[in-house]
Structure formats: C-alpha cells, structure tokens
Amino acid sequence: MAADPRVQHLLRRAGFGATTAEAAAFSQRGFTPTLDALVDFHSTPDDVDALIGQDGYSAVTPSAGGMDPFSPASYINDARQRWLFRMVHGRRPLQEKMALFWHQHFATAYSKLANAVGGPGATQMMAARASEHPSGLRGEIELFRDYALPYFRDLLIEVARHPAMLYWLDGRLNTKARPQENFAREVMELFTIGVGEFTESDVYAGARVFTGWNLRRIGDARDPLGFFEFFYNGGQHDTGAKTFSFPIHADGSKTIPARAESGGMQDGIDLLTALARHPSTGRRLAQKLWSFFVSEVRAPDAGFVDRIAAVYTRSNGHMAPVVRAVLSSREFDAPDSYFARFSWPVEFVARALKEIGYAGFTLNSALGPLSNMGQQLFEPPDVAGWERGPAWFTTAAMLARMNFASTLTRVQRDNIAAAATGNGATPEALVSFYLDRMSPAPFEQNAYASLLNYLRSGPAWTGSAAQLRVKAPGLIHLIGGSSEYQLI
Amino acid sequence: MKFSRRDFVRGGISAFSVGFAAPQFLCDIALAQGAAFRNLVVLYLGGGNDSLSMLVPYRDPFYAARRPTLAVPAGQVLQIGRDSAGNELGLHPRLTGLRTIYNEGRLALIQRTGYQNSSRSHFEGTDIWSTANPLSTQGPGWLGRYLDTIPAPVDPLYAWNTGAEVPHSLLSRLVAVPSISNPAAYAFQSPNGAAEAALEREAAMRMSSHLPLHRPHLAFVNASAQAAFATLDRVAIVGAYAPTVTYPANGFALALRAVAAALATQIGTRIFWVQTGGYDTHAAQGGTYTTLMTTLNDGLLAFYQDLSNNGLLNDTLILQFSEFGRRIIENGSGGTDHGAASVMMAIGGRVRGGIYGTAPSLSPDPSNPTLENGANDVRHETDFRSVYARVIDNWLGSNSAAILGGDFRGGPDFL
Numbered sequence: 001m002a003a004d005p006r007v008q009h010l011l012r013r014a015g016f017g018a019t020t021a022e023a024a025a026f027s028q029r030g031f032t033p034t035l036d037a038l039v040d041f042h043s044t045p046d047d048v049d050a051l052i053g054q055d056g057y058s059a060v061t062p063s064a065g066g067m068d069p070f071s072p073a074s075y076i077n078d079a080r081q082r083w084l085f086r087m088v089h090g091r092r093p094l095q096e097k098m099a100l101f102w103h104q105h106f107a108t109a110y111s112k113l114a115n116a117v118g119g120p121g122a123t124q125m126m127a128a129r130a131s132e133h134p135s136g137l138r139g140e141i142e143l144f145r146d147y148a149l150p151y152f153r154d155l156l157i158e159v160a161r162h163p164a165m166l167y168w169l170d171g172r173l174n175t176k177a178r179p180q181e182n183f184a185r186e187v188m189e190l191f192t193i194g195v196g197e198f199t200e201s202d203v204y205a206g207a208r209v210f211t212g213w214n215l216r217r218i219g220d221a222r223d224p225l226g227f228f229e230f231f232y233n234g235g236q237h238d239t240g241a242k243t244f245s246f247p248i249h250a251d252g253s254k255t256i257p258a259r260a261e262s263g264g265m266q267d268g269i270d271l272l273t274a275l276a277r278h279p280s281t282g283r284r285l286a287q288k289l290w291s292f293f294v295s296e297v298r299a300p301d302a303g304f305v306d307r308i309a310a311v312y313t314r315s316n317g318h319m320a321p322v323v324r325a326v327l328s329s330r331e332f333d334a335p336d337s338y339f340a341r342f343s344w345p346v347e348f349v350a351r352a353l354k355e356i357g358y359a360g361f362t363l364n365s366a367l368g369p370l371s372n373m374g375q376q377l378f379e380p381p382d383v384a385g386w387e388r389g390p391a392w393f394t395t396a397a398m399l400a401r402m403n404f405a406s407t408l409t410r411v412q413r414d415n416i417a418a419a420a421t422g423n424g425a426t427p428e429a430l431v432s433f434y435l436d437r438m439s440p441a442p443f444e445q446n447a448y449a450s451l452l453n454y455l456r457s458g459p460a461w462t463g464s465a466a467q468l469r470v471k472a473p474g475l476i477h478l479i480g481g482s483s484e485y486q487l488i
Numbered sequence: 489m490k491f492s493r494r495d496f497v498r499g500g501i502s503a504f505s506v507g508f509a510a511p512q513f514l515c516d517i518a519l520a521q522g523a524a525f526r527n528l529v530v531l532y533l534g535g536g537n538d539s540l541s542m543l544v545p546y547r548d549p550f551y552a553a554r555r556p557t558l559a560v561p562a563g564q565v566l567q568i569g570r571d572s573a574g575n576e577l578g579l580h581p582r583l584t585g586l587r588t589i590y591n592e593g594r595l596a597l598i599q600r601t602g603y604q605n606s607s608r609s610h611f612e613g614t615d616i617w618s619t620a621n622p623l624s625t626q627g628p629g630w631l632g633r634y635l636d637t638i639p640a641p642v643d644p645l646y647a648w649n650t651g652a653e654v655p656h657s658l659l660s661r662l663v664a665v666p667s668i669s670n671p672a673a674y675a676f677q678s679p680n681g682a683a684e685a686a687l688e689r690e691a692a693m694r695m696s697s698h699l700p701l702h703r704p705h706l707a708f709v710n711a712s713a714q715a716a717f718a719t720l721d722r723v724a725i726v727g728a729y730a731p732t733v734t735y736p737a738n739g740f741a742l743a744l745r746a747v748a749a750a751l752a753t754q755i756g757t758r759i760f761w762v763q764t765g766g767y768d769t770h771a772a773q774g775g776t777y778t779t780l781m782t783t784l785n786d787g788l789l790a791f792y793q794d795l796s797n798n799g800l801l802n803d804t805l806i807l808q809f810s811e812f813g814r815r816i817i818e819n820g821s822g823g824t825d826h827g828a829a830s831v832m833m834a835i836g837g838r839v840r841g842g843i844y845g846t847a848p849s850l851s852p853d854p855s856n857p858t859l860e861n862g863a864n865d866v867r868h869e870t871d872f873r874s875v876y877a878r879v880i881d882n883w884l885g886s887n888s889a890a891i892l893g894g895d896f897r898g899g900p901d902f903l
Contacts, residue, residue, distance in 0.1 A: 179819070182825070
C-alpha cells in the first residue's frame, strides 16, 4: 500500500523517518495506532543492540583499531555509532527521539569529562548501559532513554545526581566553605524556569542547597574497574536555611529550612521539585516541544502552550501524556506544519540511511561528516546545547550535507542501480520513483525541472543499466543534498 | 528575556533572501575591492575570561590574599610596567609571545571593560556583547549591523566565521555570513567522475537558485546553498595556501591559520570571527588556565608572525573580548565563578600599544569603588561599546553612533 503522508510526517518527527518497508507497515496500521505504538514503546522489546554487527544492517567500525572489539561503553566514537545505529534500526523511535531531546535539554559534553577522568571513564559516564557497568550505573544517555517519557521531576533529580552532570557543571566540588554556582545557575536558567524567573541571590542560595552533592571514586586510580558514583557528603553541606524568590513548598513558602547534615540532601530534592513544579517550567517545555515536534516556521500558538502546559501541570510533569498531547494536537497535523522543521544533522543522516540505503555503510564514516554539519553526539557546544533551526544551515554545514549524500550514494551504487532497474524508462519515471521513496518536502518547480535536466544532460537518455549506474546515484545525491530534503 | 537566534533569523529571512544576487558577479566585486579595506579579526574567549590571571595586578596586597591558590606569583609574571594610576602589571607567564608584541608597541590592553549591571549569565552576557545593547539583546549583532551598511550586493565572503555556528555578533539582516572552519573540507563532492560531477554541481546550483518567498524556511536553506556555491572556488584557493610559519595543531590555531590564508590570498574577506572556549573555569583553574594561555599565546604569535611575513600587519586588527570576567575570590573547587568586568586586547600594526584604563584595587572593603557585588567582582571602568566605537569609526571607517545606536565615542584611544 502507498505510504500515508500523515504517518510519514509522524515518523519523521517522532522518529527518524522510515524505510520503504516501515512506511508501508505503519501506513497499514494508520496514524493513531502508530502514535500509540510510538508512545507506548515499552510494549516493543528493546533488542536492537543485538543486531549490531549482523549482516543486513548498517555496519560499525571499532574505533580502537587493531583487534579490539566494538566497545561503546569505553570508546566515545563507538558510543556515537551505537546511538546512530539505534536511530536507524531501533524499533522504539520515539524513545530515541526523546533521548535526543533530553541530550539537547541537559546538554553535557564528553570532552570536559574526558579531560578529567580519561576517555574510557568519560564514555562510561556518558553512554554505558547498566549491564556494561561494574556497578550497574547507567550512562547519562541511558538515563535519557529510561526517563524518556516518565516524570520530568524524576529525570531532573537523576540528572542532578549523575556523575556526568556533577563533572560537567562542577557540582562534585560544591562545598559549604566555597559554594559552587555553576549547576545552580544552569538548572534554573536552562533546565527549568528560564532567565527572568530567578535572581542572582537565588543562584547563590541554590549553590548552597547543593553543597555536599559530590562524587566519590570506587576503586583506586589504577583499578581498571574503578568508577565514580554520586555521594551525598553531609560534612560538606551548608545546613543553614535558604530563601528563594519563588515558592519552594506547596504551601507557598519560599524558604528551605535549616536541616542537619544527615538530612541535608533533602534541600536539593526540595529545590528540584519546586523547579519542576514551577509554572514556567511547564511552559518552557511546551515551547521547546513545539519547536522540536511541531514547527520552527511558526511561533507556538499561545493556546497550544497553555494546553500543553496544562497537561504538564495536571499530570505532575508526566511526559508521556504531554508528548502524546503534542503529537495528537491539531497544530501538529496542520498542513503548514509539514516540513516546517529544519532537520538536525543526526536526523538528516539517519533518515538518509533509511531512505537511500545502509547496506555496507559503516556508521563510523558518518561521524566526520556529522561534525562538519555541526553536530557531534555527546559533544554539544555548551550547556545550552546546539543552536537549532536555520542556525544548522551555515554554508559549510550545507556543503557537508550535500557531501554526505554524495558519499552515501557512492557506497550504495550497486543497491541503487538494482532498485532503479525497471524504474528508469524515462527521466520523469526515475525522478518520480525516488521522490516517492525519499519523501522530501514538495519540490519547487525549478528544482524539479533541474533534476530532469540533470538526467537529460550528457549522453541521450536510454535508461540502460550502465547509464543508471551513473545517473541514479547522481540523482539521489541531488535529492539528498537538496534544500527540500533538509526539511522534515 | 526570551531571545533566540532562531527567532531572529526567521524574522529576518525575507529581507535577507532578496538581498542575494548572482554569484559570479559577486566574486568580481570582491576581487575588485582589492586590499583597499582594513581587516578585522574578532577573537572571542568563550566562557568568561579571568582577567586577573591574564593581566595580573601582582603588587596588589589583596591579590594573593584573596586568591590563595590561584594567584600568579609576582616572581613569575611577565612584567610590562604600570598603568596610568601607577599599578604594576604583568602578563600571565605563558603569554611570552604577547609580551613580545607588547614590546613592539602593537598590543593594547584595555582594563576593566564591561557595562553597568553586568549579566552573570553566559548566554545573556554573550548576547549583550554581541548586540552592544545591555537593555535589549534582540536583533542583529553589532558587526551584522555594520555589514548591513555595506552597499549591496555584498560579497558572500565579506565576512567569514571560522566556528561552527554564526555568532550573534555577525547576525545581519542582509548578509549571510559563511561558517568555514576547515577550508580544505569546503568542497562539492560527487559519487561520479569529474565530467558528471560538473553536471551535478550545475544542477545543484540551479536547484537552489530560486528563493520562494512563500516558503521562507526553504528559501533560507537555498540561500545557504547559494552562498556555498558562490564561495567554493575562492575558499579552495585559501585551502591551498602554505603558511610562512608552523601553526600549533589545535582548532584555535588552525582557525587563525585559515584567516591568515584568506588574507594572504586576497580573496576579499574583511571581517573574521575566531573563538576559543574553555574559559568557564569554575574548577581546577590553575592548570586549566595555563593551558588556555599557552593555546592563546602560541596561536596568536604564529598568526602575528604569518601576517608580518606577508606584510599584512598594518592592514589587520585583532580585537579580543569575553562575555564577563570572574569572581575575585576563589571558590572551593580551585576555580572562580562568574564575575563582571574583564580585559580586552587589540593587536595590530596600527594599534597604539600600551595599557589602557586602571587596574581595580582588590581590597574587600565593600565601599571599594573599583569593585561591585560586595567587593567580590571587578566593576567596569570602560564601557565596551566605547571600544567598539573606536573600531567602527577609526578602523572600519563607518559611523559608530549609527551602528551602536548612541554616541560612545571618547573611549580609549588605542587606534
């Protein structure tokens, strides 16, 4: 059956696009059952990692070189490949999409961690699955997967006490004698309520709240199985009361009371709970979800933000109903929301692999191009994350996208030539065949004409196998590198 | 404040899109411009630079007292003399190349630059320095507003960002600034051989040639593609440049190398943006800052020598800033938290070298007029906009009052 445009729209936004087979299968099920399957992803097994290294999927290349196996819990480039693999082949696309959303929201960069604890330790903090850790501690990205759609407050608390964040924003060094403001500032400015909703003295009070939220090393420095874990160090906690400019407790009081060292960790829980409950947090998340899922062309309707923020409040910050409300909103499905989102580099790459082909392509070859496109996974430029929307489309990044399409079509030449056979009787037929498979935004008339002109340029069109081996990859390169294809 | 670059770019799209013109024509314009204009390289130290470690008031009795582990020892600083108030100052010990440039009279150090009610937020602070407007950080950046004054059609390589993202300072209503961190990778590839590749490039150029006004987001991407095609061949020339000195192998130095290459090959670019991060030294600042200063010094020295060897020093100005300075007192992590005023540097053959402004007194007395925030942060003495004004008026030959939206003339006369 032909792919349903609404379902394709949903799969581009709530996932990373669809192969021809996936688009057909989900179209058969219809929009709402597809949405249900995406949101209720726990009913689908998370078995994709077992496919890594098997024939018929994207390949990976161990980055350690030599005979070392693929080690995504120890080498960051292996971790990057695993995440890309999950985007391309995973059966829980919305979980990966939300993991990406949270990675952007709680932007943490590997390199600072690696400077402090070395590459393997930092990779472990960022990307290890619980089963890959000597003590079962999840890497930060696993946290984002596990808390993809549960309660925002719980995610916020888990992030605040995660070793990656305690390194990234220096909480590990936050002590009562010298409180450390880095995390306290960003948790308010970027992770929850936003600029304008807090004062400088809130930052100072916040730093005191988190004194003693430190780390300790398990095993000595030479122990290859050593690692860091969260440690509430009561002796370093500032036990005095802390007062904020916004309500902390449900009764409206703005003061966290003085607490003994032993119970002082509750200060941080109180503050994070208050920040998660603050009305500005729900509204900021609604706005972010709008630009992530709905549109970057239109500003969010006030009504949309109100509605989604209300779902957030009503559900105590449960993200599953919030995201479901976003994806089932009339704004999401409005015609002017289609292709109204600038694809992120990893979205572009994953979708291109799904739609153009991945057999024989190693994801390691995508890492350099992704960096040139402006997005290296686990390496956001700063705590505010990547600059999105049109900002992805610098001239160099646009060239990098065109060039990735070139690299991929070169690798896929045999598959492309095989698929083109029987579909290339005329240039029009070939263009139509690939526009169907690749589902780009509608082509402008001149761009469509340029595709046909390209096929007709050079030797006269015969549609021979030899001609298709050249022209079909050239055509897909042009479609994949087109501006229309950069929109999702 | 709810500023977002995305919102701005969206708001500016239609004007920006129609400002684009035919690529070949623009190349000719760029070449015709020759070397008649002066070059500006803006250098941003990202994260909030600790000026008290870069330009050290090593005789201040409170310096060592308030920074028990971070104070650069008086015996190690590179002494460069006194400011107009008689404060003895020294550069960080790793800034040996900058001391050489200083001794040649081509480095100006402008102390205590900032603005009233300094933001302690990286993002708001950067937006304020970018827009030169502490009250509203919406809209184009100060360099973008300068670009908007250049008669159309503007060469798409008039400005060049060496970083991954176009900085807010360079956001313009009419000019799309290309981001090129690696000239060698700035090329159009093809899955096919040379003849077919040429056909693909021709087709890709035609596909992006149309800017549909009813689809501004598509027009925006097309405009980026157009700018890429319009700049490819000239950037290839830059990529082939062999520098006259050896640059360190780090991203900062390689960015400066690309700038020197663009200047030496005379492709017409006048404004460059270079940035280097890691200055947000909340923890373990001592070793980190030494590394930062080494990177800064070695990159700048190589760049300076390369410019000098190419006879470009007199045509080039390097202007350095950071979004804020840092707290005077150390935190418990051997680092410093966000502060207020910092130091700016200007380097170039036509710069009047020297020390401008006066160092703060670091006395913790709350009434100390050179400090703020309970005598914990450095209070600004020179409004950073007066530094911009001098660059705009005396270097770019434009009108600072129009670009900055006010008269900030009369600041330090380093140009």
